[in-house]
Each structure stands twice: as C-alpha cells, then as structure tokens.
Amino acid sequence: MGCTSSAASDRPSKNDPLLDPPPPQELDPRIPLTARQKFSIQKSWKAIQRNMEGVGMDIFIRLFKAHPEYQDLFPEFKGMSEEKLRNSINFETHVGIFMNVIDECIDSLEDADHVINLLTKKGRKHANYGVKPEFISDIEEPFLASVKQLLEDRYSEKIEEIYKLTIKFILEHFINGLKESVG
Numbered sequence: 693m694g695c696t697s698s699a700a701s702d703r704p705s706k707n708d709p710l711l712d713p714p715p716p717q718e719l720d721p722r723i724p725l726t727a728r729q730k731f732s733i734q735k736s737w738k739a740i741q742r743n744m745e746g747v748g749m750d751i752f753i754r755l756f757k758a759h760p761e762y763q764d765l766f767p768e769f770k771g772m773s774e775e776k777l778r779n780s781i782n783f784e785t786h787v788g789i790f791m792n793v794i795d796e797c798i799d800s801l802e803d804a805d806h807v808i809n810l811l812t813k814k815g816r817k818h819a820n821y822g823v824k825p826e827f828i829s830d831i832e833e834p835f836l837a838s839v840k841q842l843l844e845d846r847y848s849e850k851i852e853e854i855y856k857l858t859i860k861f862i863l864e865h866f867i868n869g870l871k872e873s874v875g
C-alpha cells in the first residue's frame with residue numbers, strides 16, 4: 693500500500709506525461725497557417741492591441757477614402773470629413789467593435805470552429821446594413837496598409853505574408869456568412 697518504488701512504477705510508462713509529452717496539436721486544415729505562423733502573428737498583433745483605436749480608425753478612413761459610397765452606408769458617418777470622423781465618439785465606438793472582432797479571430801486561431809462561427813454570424817448580419825458580399829474584400833488593402841504603418845520595420849516580408857493569409861481567411865468566412873443572408 694502506498695509503495696511507489698516497485699519495478700513496475702520505475703519502468704517507462706506509455707502514459708507518463710514527463711516521458712511522453714503530448715503530441716503537438718494537429719493543424720486544422722481550415723486555418724491557413726502553420727503553428728509557427730500562428731505564433732508569429734499573435735506575437736506581432738500585441739503591438740496592434742496597444743493601438744487598437746488608432747489602427748481601427750486608420751483602416752476605416754482608408755476604406756472611406758477609397759470608397760466614399762461605403763461611408764454613406766453608415767447613417768451616423770454620412771458626409772463627415774476625416775477630421776470630424778476622428779473626433780466622433782460614434783466612429784471610435786464602431787472601430788472598437790470592428791477591431792474586437794478581428795482581435796478575437798487572431799486570438800482564437802487555435803479554435804477554427806469558434807472563429808468561423810463568429811465570422812459567419814457577423815457576416816450574415818451585414819445584409820441588414822446594405823453591405824454586399826463584393827464590398828467586403830475592399831477592406832483588405834486598408835487593413836494591411838494600416839498594420840504596415842503601425843509596425844514600420846517590424847513589418848517584414850514574412851509577417852506581411854502571414855497577415856495577408858490571415859485577413860483573406862477572415863474575409864472569406866465573413867463573405868460566406870453574408871452570402872448566406874443575401875442568397
């Protein structure tokens with residue numbers, strides 16, 4: 693009773709977590725990143741997290757400059773200059789909500805079901821805002837340009853590729869949700 697030094701317990705056991713660390717989690721083919729790429733973007737994203745509001749505002753200012761008609765879809769932002777937008781609490785709130793969705797996706801890349809459900813749900817809701825599926829990829833450029841501007845020389849070619857893969861993945865599932873709604 694209570695004896696731990698038997699020959700049997702000294703023998704390496706198949707289930708001993710010290711001898712047999714759990715195998716690395718299998719990659720989910722729905723997530724287009726390797727484990728190393730996930731680690732890299734989550735690490736890089738920390739710099740964005742410290743500047744969520746600035747980066748989010750920059751993304752939407754760029755989007756509205758390239759597509760002024762998209763600004764008109766937001767009743768509260770219609771006709772506002774860049775300066776007015778930057779000083780608007782409503783704009784700040786909206787970019788905060790947008791960035792939180794992107795943040796949750798990047799934070800949860802280990803859980804494809806969660807990310808895909810979230811994006812499908814959010815995409816679906818956009819049918820109520822007059823947003824068409826073909827509008828959505830227009831946010832890719834503003835997103836990448838704003839991340840690049842913030843990261844400066846930390847935006848290497850390698851991390852750029854990872855951001856591209858990630859935003860394409862995010863937008864793809866968002867568009868799928870929106871398409872479900874608009875048919």
Ligand code: HEM
Nearest residue numbers: 762765766789790793794814817821823827828831863866
């Ligand atoms: C991945 C891309 C996008 C994400 C994650 C996103 C996220 C959001 C979120 C979280 C909201 C708040 C309401 C809700 O939860 O449904 C929202 C509202 C809205 N979004 Fe997006 N959005 C994206 C792309 C776009 C694009 C490209 C446009 C315009 C072409 C757009 C136009 C709108 C409009 C018009 C509203 C409603 C605003 C209001 O009436 O207050 N969104 N978006």
